[in-house]
Amino acid sequence: MQERRPTLADVAREAGVSVTAASRVVNGGRGVAPHVRRRVQAVIDRLAYRPSPAARALAAGRADVVELVVVDDGECSLGSNPYCGRVVAGIAAELAGSPAQLRIHVVDESAAPRRLVEVAGAASLGAILVNVPADLGADFYRRCDRVVSMGRSAPRVPFIDPDNVAGARAAVDHLYRGGRRRLAAIHGPERNPCAIGRRTGYQEAMRDAGLPPLGAGGNFRREGGYAGTQRLLADHPDLDALFVACDVMAVGALQALAAAGRRVPDDVAVVGFDDSLLVSCTIPPLSSVRQPVEEMAATATRALLGGHLAAWQSTFPTTLKVRESSRPDPRRGRGRLRRRPAGWPRG
Amino acid sequence: MQERRPTLADVAREAGVSVTAASRVVNGGRGVAPHVRRRVQAVIDRLAYRPSPAARALAAGRADVVELVVVDDGECSLGSNPYCGRVVAGIAAELAGSPAQLRIHVVDESAAPRRLVEVAGAASLGAILVNVPADLGADFYRRCDRVVSMGRSAPRVPFIDPDNVAGARAAVDHLYRGGRRRLAAIHGPERNPCAIGRRTGYQEAMRDAGLPPLGAGGNFRREGGYAGTQRLLADHPDLDALFVACDVMAVGALQALAAAGRRVPDDVAVVGFDDSLLVSCTIPPLSSVRQPVEEMAATATRALLGGHLAAWQSTFPTTLKVRESSRPDPRRGRGRLRRRPAGWPRG
DNA sequence: TTGTACGCGTTATCAC
DNA sequence: GTGATAACGCGTACAA
Numbered sequence: 001m002q003e004r005r006p007t008l009a010d011v012a013r014e015a016g017v018s019v020t021a022a023s024r025v026v027n028g029g030r031g032v033a034p035h036v037r038r039r040v041q042a043v044i045d046r047l048a049y050r051p052s053p054a055a056r057a058l059a060a061g062r063a064d065v066v067e068l069v070v071v072d073d074g075e076c077s078l079g080s081n082p083y084c085g086r087v088v089a090g091i092a093a094e095l096a097g098s099p100a101q102l103r104i105h106v107v108d109e110s111a112a113p114r115r116l117v118e119v120a121g122a123a124s125l126g127a128i129l130v131n132v133p134a135d136l137g138a139d140f141y142r143r144c145d146r147v148v149s150m151g152r153s154a155p156r157v158p159f160i161d162p163d164n165v166a167g168a169r170a171a172v173d174h175l176y177r178g179g180r181r182r183l184a185a186i187h188g189p190e191r192n193p194c195a196i197g198r199r200t201g202y203q204e205a206m207r208d209a210g211l212p213p214l215g216a217g218g219n220f221r222r223e224g225g226y227a228g229t230q231r232l233l234a235d236h237p238d239l240d241a242l243f244v245a246c247d248v249m250a251v252g253a254l255q256a257l258a259a260a261g262r263r264v265p266d267d268v269a270v271v272g273f274d275d276s277l278l279v280s281c282t283i284p285p286l287s288s289v290r291q292p293v294e295e296m297a298a299t300a301t302r303a304l305l306g307g308h309l310a311a312w313q314s315t316f317p318t319t320l321k322v323r324e325s326s327r328p329d330p331r332r333g334r335g336r337l338r339r340r341p342a343g344w345p346r347g
Numbered sequence: 348m349q350e351r352r353p354t355l356a357d358v359a360r361e362a363g364v365s366v367t368a369a370s371r372v373v374n375g376g377r378g379v380a381p382h383v384r385r386r387v388q389a390v391i392d393r394l395a396y397r398p399s400p401a402a403r404a405l406a407a408g409r410a411d412v413v414e415l416v417v418v419d420d421g422e423c424s425l426g427s428n429p430y431c432g433r434v435v436a437g438i439a440a441e442l443a444g445s446p447a448q449l450r451i452h453v454v455d456e457s458a459a460p461r462r463l464v465e466v467a468g469a470a471s472l473g474a475i476l477v478n479v480p481a482d483l484g485a486d487f488y489r490r491c492d493r494v495v496s497m498g499r500s501a502p503r504v505p506f507i508d509p510d511n512v513a514g515a516r517a518a519v520d521h522l523y524r525g526g527r528r529r530l531a532a533i534h535g536p537e538r539n540p541c542a543i544g545r546r547t548g549y550q551e552a553m554r555d556a557g558l559p560p561l562g563a564g565g566n567f568r569r570e571g572g573y574a575g576t577q578r579l580l581a582d583h584p585d586l587d588a589l590f591v592a593c594d595v596m597a598v599g600a601l602q603a604l605a606a607a608g609r610r611v612p613d614d615v616a617v618v619g620f621d622d623s624l625l626v627s628c629t630i631p632p633l634s635s636v637r638q639p640v641e642e643m644a645a646t647a648t649r650a651l652l653g654g655h656l657a658a659w660q661s662t663f664p665t666t667l668k669v670r671e672s673s674r675p676d677p678r679r680g681r682g683r684l685r686r687r688p689a690g691w692p693r694g
Numbered sequence: 695t696t697g698t699a700c701g702c703g704t705t706a707t708c709a710c
Numbered sequence: 711g712t713g714a715t716a717a718c719g720c721g722t723a724c725a726a
Binding site: 005048050052053054055057058063065077078079080081082084085086088089090092093096101102103104105106107108111118121122222248251254255258277278280281282283293294 | 352395397399400401402404405410412424425426427428429431432433435436437439440443448449450451452453454455458465468469569595598601602605624625627628629630640641
């Protein structure tokens with residue numbers, strides 16, 4: 001179907017120079033006379049020469065490939081979780097224009113330990129980890145230090161994460177200012193680092209506000225949000241606000257509230273976390289704490305390409321996106337607002 | 348950080364055989380004495396030998412890589428469209444276990460013509476195309492015949508698609524049996540092959556039912572669903588069912604209906620298309636025509652790996668998933684025209 | 695059945 | 711500034 005692709009040797013011969021010179025031109029290397037460079041470049045364009053990634057990888061001992069490793073535990077799979085897609089989009093955007101490419105490994109939870117060893121051994125530019133448990137992250141890091149974890153991992157593993165604590169605090173703050181006082185939360189998985197941060201933020205903010213924390217445990221699934229809301233409604237029928245640790249669960253919460261006959265936001269205000277594509281799909285549209293996943297993934301990618309990763313880490317600010325699900329109820333008067341206690345977090 | 352990875356030569360030396368024999372064992376080739384095979388295999392395991400993809404690609408002239416090409420036109424980006432994630436998941440699942448890997452190219456609409464040429468030129472195992480317009484698909488096929496388009500493309504380009512026509516018919520059928528007679532549709536982009544199939548199915552089914560088609564054009568975005576629904580409500584205030592060409596638009600439709608004070612499914616039944624993760628996020632849960640995207644992507648991948656792609660094509664059955672948004676209204680008799688509920692219409 | 699030797703397209707080292 | 715040339719790790723005719 002296609003002719004043999006032109007090689008560097010073809011270019012060199014055609015331009016009347018050595019392959020070394022041609023290689024230098026291709027790679028923008030130093031030590032080539034300007035007129036030679038121009039001549040070679042012309043030939044490259046004419047032949048539509050593209051270097052062979054395989055040969056380049058073999059010779060250089062490293063491939064221009066960023067590995068994306070996603071551990072699929074049912075909650076976080078590419079097919080069913082908006083987060084993963086955003087990560088891919090962010091990496092892809094950063095890689096566009098560079099010769100580097102993105103390779104994806106979706107590994108089943110059970111096969112993860114084995115598969116991660118393989119990927120770590122074969123990684124070149126580096127790897128980005130999504131939903132990789134801390135112990136496996138540490139293991140990976142031991143084998144390959146060119147790695148960034150999306151979200152905190154084991155202590156020394158480079159990571160990038162959103163400011164979960166501040167995000168949760170902002171959500172509580174916003175709900176409090178809207179006059180809500182029976183302010184409950186649905187948390188994520190017990191030991192998930194993101195979930196821990198969001199729970200901490202909620203608890204700190206509630207303590208600062210002098211309110212009792214009302215929490216229900218959960219996973220990061222819709223069903224968990226639904227069940228958690230049912231439990232909370234049973235235990236605290238008078239609750240008037242919900243902070244939910246992720247959008248997917250928040251969707252379940254909205255459904256549970258609707259099923260229980262509570263109006264949103266009139267009876268109960270709801271704020272989710274992630275600001276995923278789901279927020280505009282609910283009725284009413286969901287307030288949510290935005291984490292800039294695409295930018296974070298792009299930053300992680302840049303860090304990998306850059307190289308200096310020793311103890312690298314980065315925390316991105318989160319921003320509260322207020323939508324219909326948490327508009328202040330006009331019936332709640334300002335008079336019901338408590339005075340701000342000392343140490344109340346700034347917005 | 349890591350020792351030099353063992354090479355095939357290491358394995359051969361360690362096992363006391365030639366590299367050829369070792370290579371045969373690695374690749375499961377024929378012509379190796381059983382006891383030799385076992386001995387070599389033992390060494391491979393002991394050294395944890397993994398063949399170098401780069402060297403293999405260079406020597407064999409082809410890399411074990413499946414290229415996924417997604418044209419990002421704003422409607423179909425990995426970050427914001429559930430469909431793309433499902434494709435990735437399907438390919439990844441099929442590739443798990445094989446040495447082949449998945450490489451992702453998200454190409455901007457404007458850069459698509461240029462980028463597709465590059466990918467086609469460098470493709471090895473082959474490519475899977477998502478949201479690639481027919482003309483570009485034809486162009487790609489001309490340069491590289493190891494390609495499958497997700498959804499119909501230009502005439503000779505191998506493709507895999509859901510049975511859009513039958514899916515749409517099933518949706519209309521279901522709504523009709525639920526007693527709906529003022530049955531409108533919101534279509535997808537004018538020239539999108541999937542959208543065309545769904546529109547055709549709707550129109551055929553309506554004709555067969557002896558009902559006048561009521562259609563509004565749209566894109567595949569939520570806003571399009573919202574606007575289309577508003578238009579339809581304005582033009583046909585008595586409509587009692589909506590078939591929407593994709594879930595994302597259906598979400599918009601649900602919102603528009605809610606804003607207009609129409610109850611779902613009591614006043615208006617809604618059926619979407621795709622059965623994406625959105626269906627369980629709406630209130631009420633959305634009936635939808637399921638297309639098995641993951642399986643389709645896996646099948647496409649298998650086809651690529653298999654090789655015989657000349658004029659290959661495959662159409663997958665769609666199945667209607669009935670949920671709350673289109674439950675038959677008990678007040679409606681089967682086949683009887685509906686009675687107007689009290690308090691309607693308004694606005 | 696087994697082994698030798700060359701080629702794949704590129705980078706990098708070192709002489710010129 | 712330029713150019714031979716040796717790796718890089720593997721597949722595979724071809725010879726034994």
